[in-house]
Amino acid sequence: MTTTVTTSVTAPTGRPRPAGVPRERRRATLLRWCFVAPAALYMLAFFGYPLVRNILMSFQHYSPRTYFTGEAPFNGLDNWRGVFDNPLFAQSLWHTLVFTFGSLLGQFVLGLALAVFFSRRFRLSGFVRAVLLLPWLVPMVVSAVVWRKLLDQETGVLNTLLMDLHLTSSAIPWLSSPNVALFAAILVNVWIGIPFNMVILYGGLQEIPRDLYEAAALDGAGAWRTFRSLTLPLLRPVVTVVLILGFMSTVKILDLILALTGGGPADSTQTLGTLTYQLSFQQLDFGQGAVVGNVLVLVSAVFAVLYLRANRSDFGQGK
Template sequence: MTTIASNAPASADRERSRTPDPGVAAARRRRRILSQWLFIAPAVLYMLAFFGYPLVRNVVMSFQQYTPATYFTGEAPFNGLDNWRAVFTDALFGASLWHTLLFTVGSLAGQFAIGMALAVFFSRRFPLSGIMRSLLLLPWLIPMVVAGTVWRRVLDQETGVLNEALQGLRLTSSTIPWLSSPDFALLSVVLVNIWIGIPFNMVILYGGLQEIPKEIREAAVLDGASPLRAFFGVTLPMMRPVVTVVLVLGFMSTVKILDLILALTNGGPAHATETLGTHTYQLSFLQLDFGQGAVVGNVLILISMVFAVIYLRANRDGLGR
């Protein structure tokens, strides 16, 4: 009994020594949180300086009468909703929004359909497949301005290679005004953008196809499903996270394209290829109405932010799987 009684205080002391002091635990937790913030502080400062400040400045500018004189006088009086009212009541803004929708949807549909077809094609090994995939990446590596300049020469009505080829094959009796007619200009710009975006879609979708076990597709075929039905019933549903990411990223890069359209048509003819991106450029740098240009830019940023949230949610769901 004496031995047991003498051991009880000693065991209690050891138990107290194992229990961390609340003050020490709180200090350690604060140091851990501080170290975490120190690691991400450079990224946060970079985002605030190069993304946060320009975004806030653009929003403020949309409520100001901001002219070239402002750069000399520093005076940019607030004019309330005048800039927003002027933009939204302008018929050209509605036309630009509609052209942006057509350009984006048409580009995404063409890029995704052809990119998926090429991804399925290259998923089957054959000689020189690697070299062919590398060559198909070239349109993606060429700068937009260079690609637009080259295609402007190709699509020229009088001296363009495309019209000469079509007439040489006797498919047309006269030259087609690909870039100089309001009926063809937007379609031509969409086709050029499809050509540029196909490699990105092909590479990402090809990687997604490689992650699907071949046994699953083979089992679907053995169960009697045709290759087309197996693709739409098995392969495509399993690629849903990859497809979502491709479409959302494609949308975010397509909706704000400016340099390609400027190189091809400069928003013409007769504003037939005017999009939100070119409309912002026209207002800000040609008409020098920076306030109204900021309004259109804010609309474009808002649309991109909506789809950025969709992308983040899709990416999170894909990682969760």
């Protein structure tokens, strides 16, 4: 008589564990990776590889001849020294910071004001919001060309209007004066970015419960105190997203400035984006152009990390 001894795998709690659990767990893990794999491959192919290639190019002597011979010898830090020794680099970096933060400030303040205004529903509010979206939907080059006509010193509508209203005695050289051109570029970019800020912030305002405003009114809080103590704290996660996305899209702007001023006059609107274009496609120094591109990536990454760390408590608490 043969006795069959069976053993069962027990869990740490002492209960028998079904034999199929590890297989189901592996299958679930594999299924999750199957869903993640397309996105991961896309990121590696279209973001990871170009970034690594750009970093390598910044340490190579990469010229038009390279496209025919395939030879791009490494030259150490020569490209980096050439960029940092170029006085135009520091000037472009400063213009980039002024243009970016000036644009973000104007876009956010005006976008938030419009979002608060439209949160009080009124007749035709939906139609007016749709009309205000038009600047965001128009291609940036088209907007720049239109604004170039509007800001023309001699025939521009803006100067004509200002002089007719007696707000200025002479035409303002919006795009031809080194002292004014950067401000004009910021003005145009603010006009373009207001709709994006308005839409995102308006959506955030709609998520704030109305009961909180009613309770604040019962406590005797005024409009400014309610906005400062209730609206802004609850809107911080949305504000974080708006500012990060706005920074990422503004710091690298190229087409707007190229179509509006071309980086002039006297390099007064030259930014890191236009400097990259000038080095790579006008001077055909792809190595130094890659260096400036890497600086742009680094600036964006540092800003994103610092801002997310400053606001991580809000995300962690789900506020």
